[in-house]
Amino acid sequence: MNVSIVGSGYVGTTVAACLADLGHDVLNIEIDEDIVEAINAGEAPIHESGLAERIAEHAGTSLRATTEYGDARDTDVTFLCLPTPQSEDGSLDLAIMRAGAESLGRALADKDDDHLVVVKSTVLPGTTEDVVGPILESESGTQLGDGLEIAMNPEFLRMGTAVGDFLEPDKVVFGTASDGADATLRELYAPIIEREETDLVETDIREAELIKYANNAFLASKVSLVNELGNIAREYDADAYEVLEAVGLDDRISERFMRSGLGWGGSCFPKDVNALRAGAREQGYDPDLLDAAVAVNDEQPRRLVGLLADHVDLEGARIAVLGLSFKPGTDDIRKSRALDVIEYLADRGADIVAYDPVAIENVRPEYPEIEYADSAEGALEGADGAVVATDWPEFDDLSFEGMARSVVVDGRRIEVDEDALEVYEGLTW
Numbered sequence: 001m002n003v004s005i006v007g008s009g010y011v012g013t014t015v016a017a018c019l020a021d022l023g024h025d026v027l028n029i030e031i032d033e034d035i036v037e038a039i040n041a042g043e044a045p046i047h048e049s050g051l052a053e054r055i056a057e058h059a060g061t062s063l064r065a066t067t068e069y070g071d072a073r074d075t076d077v078t079f080l081c082l083p084t085p086q087s088e089d090g091s092l093d094l095a096i097m098r099a100g101a102e103s104l105g106r107a108l109a110d111k112d113d114d115h116l117v118v119v120k121s122t123v124l125p126g127t128t129e130d131v132v133g134p135i136l137e138s139e140s141g142t143q144l145g146d147g148l149e150i151a152m153n154p155e156f157l158r159m160g161t162a163v164g165d166f167l168e169p170d171k172v173v174f175g176t177a178s179d180g181a182d183a184t185l186r187e188l189y190a191p192i193i194e195r196e197e198t199d200l201v202e203t204d205i206r207e208a209e210l211i212k213y214a215n216n217a218f219l220a221s222k223v224s225l226v227n228e229l230g231n232i233a234r235e236y237d238a239d240a241y242e243v244l245e246a247v248g249l250d251d252r253i254s255e256r257f258m259r260s261g262l263g264w265g266g267s268c269f270p271k272d273v274n275a276l277r278a279g280a281r282e283q284g285y286d287p288d289l290l291d292a293a294v295a296v297n298d299e300q301p302r303r304l305v306g307l308l309a310d311h312v313d314l315e316g317a318r319i320a321v322l323g324l325s326f327k328p329g330t331d332d333i334r335k336s337r338a339l340d341v342i343e344y345l346a347d348r349g350a351d352i353v354a355y356d357p358v359a360i361e362n363v364r365p366e367y368p369e370i371e372y373a374d375s376a377e378g379a380l381e382g383a384d385g386a387v388v389a390t391d392w393p394e395f396d397d398l399s400f401e402g403m404a405r406s407v408v409v410d411g412r413r414i415e416v417d418e419d420a421l422e423v424y425e426g427l428t429w
């Protein structure tokens with residue numbers, strides 16, 4: 001099938017490379033010329049395991065990128081993988097979606113063949129049918145159902161494991177308003193939905209939109225609950241990891257997403273939970289539990305720095321920050337908890353030296369005043385204290401030799417020889 005994908009960020013690039021892998025002809029439509037050039041040169045514009053080799057294999061044959069929306073006319077289906085950021089008040093900002101839908105609608109004007117537009121971006125219920133659909137209709141001059149169709153197909157991939165998550169998901173959700181749209185999506189996803197391990201959910205557009213938010217709200221709240229239980233466990237001098245491992249054996253709860261510590265960051269949980277909170281309020285409902293999940297999450301970095309301050313006078317102290325990305329396996333620093341830790345350390349006058357295996361160049365422009373090291377060992381050299389902000393596997397069994405004082409405060413539960421350290425404090429254990 002001929003597929004176009006509007007927006008070639010983490011989702012759009014991954015979906016494009018994977019659909020090309022499944023045998024489709026894929027076109028990325030992207031406004032950033034550097035990304036277009038990278039894809040056409042066979043290079044991955046982002047750091048994501050398994051992506052570079054797929055782009056290298058398909059670029060120039062079944063995978064192509066362009067800045068021209070007009071090329072969407074030559075495809076049968078277009079996925080909108082555009083950003084849906086939060087506004088300053090936390091609500092969902094649809095400006096980019098509107099702009100993308102307008103450009104696509106114009107490109108599809110007077111197209112003779114049928115075309116399906118699939119919203120893959122995370123959007124609140126009603127967006128696909130009440131915002132994207134009408135824009136497409138007015139810009140293309142074609143009524144929905146008259147050769148032009150819309151659908152909603154939320155994406156559940158995680159950064160760092162995006163390719164594997166897309167190709168081997170637990171579930172795929174098709175939100176459609178017609179059998180034709182559903183049949184097209186089935187054909188496109190055939191090898192994925194034929195897997196025994198993948199559940200296919202076929203529902204209406206509104207439910208598909210909400211399934212995505214409910215999924216993220218559930219997971220983010222689960223981690224906040226786990227963090228609250230971890231904070232309580234610490235007060236009782238109990239090990240939250242042992243407690244929650246046992247709790248997770250109950251298959252109504254599951255052992256996944258049970259790692260307590262510094263909390264959730266990234267480009268999705270924070271903005272999606274906030275969009276759902278704002279949306280719920282707009283509908284007249286106060287989402288008290290989601291408010292609490294955010295409040296617990298906001299406190300964890302402050303608690304981590306407070307723990308360090310119990311052992312080290314932070315004013316003028318050299319503090320190593322290990323890990324900058326919002327989670328291991330990615331160079332994405334959006335809403336990374338490590339950045340909150342840096343802010344709180346800086347507020348208390350600490351001299352910060354930071355290290356991350358892949359994210360330093362993304363952080364440097366935002367924090368040019370702090371020092372960056374080439375290795376964890378380099379960051380620790382001569383430091384008066386260290387905080388672990390991201391659980392990169394290379395931090396496991398790290399030797400903390402070379403520190404002026406081996407005071408280590410761990411927000412992510414890495415493997416540590418505690419006896420070799422002057423002080424080792426876990427945030428939630």
Ligand SMILES: NC(=O)C1=CN([C@@H]2O[C@H](COP(=O)(O)OP(=O)(O)OC[C@H]3O[C@@H](n4cnc5c(N)ncnc54)[C@H](O)[C@@H]3O)[C@@H](O)[C@H]2O)C=CC1
Pocket residue numbers: 006007008009010011012029030031032035081082083084096099100120121122123155156157158159267268
């Ligand atoms: N990052 C993730 O792990 C996941 C993200 N999502 C959702 O998918 C959507 C996209 O997210 P990401 O890929 O992370 O965003 P992103 O910010 O990484 O990428 C978006 C891309 O769209 C491009 N763009 C912006 N305006 C454009 C326009 N008018 N025309 C063409 N291209 C344009 C940008 O240059 C950028 O390359 C969001 O709604 C997000 O919530 C859903 C599941 C996972």
Ligand SMILES: O=C(O)[C@H]1O[C@H](OP(=O)(O)OP(=O)(O)OC[C@H]2O[C@@H](n3ccc(=O)[nH]c3=O)[C@H](O)[C@@H]2O)[C@H](O)[C@@H](O)[C@@H]1O
Pocket residue numbers: 122155156157158159160216219223256257258259260261262263264265266267268269326327
């Ligand atoms: O909508 C999205 O964009 C995506 O958001 C999350 O994926 P992602 O943000 O890439 O990463 P996660 O692995 O979910 O981690 C999110 C945050 O929670 C934290 N976390 C996760 C799990 C855990 O047990 N403990 C914990 O603190 C991580 O450190 C990270 O900061 C969801 O897991 C994906 O299903 C979803 O598609």
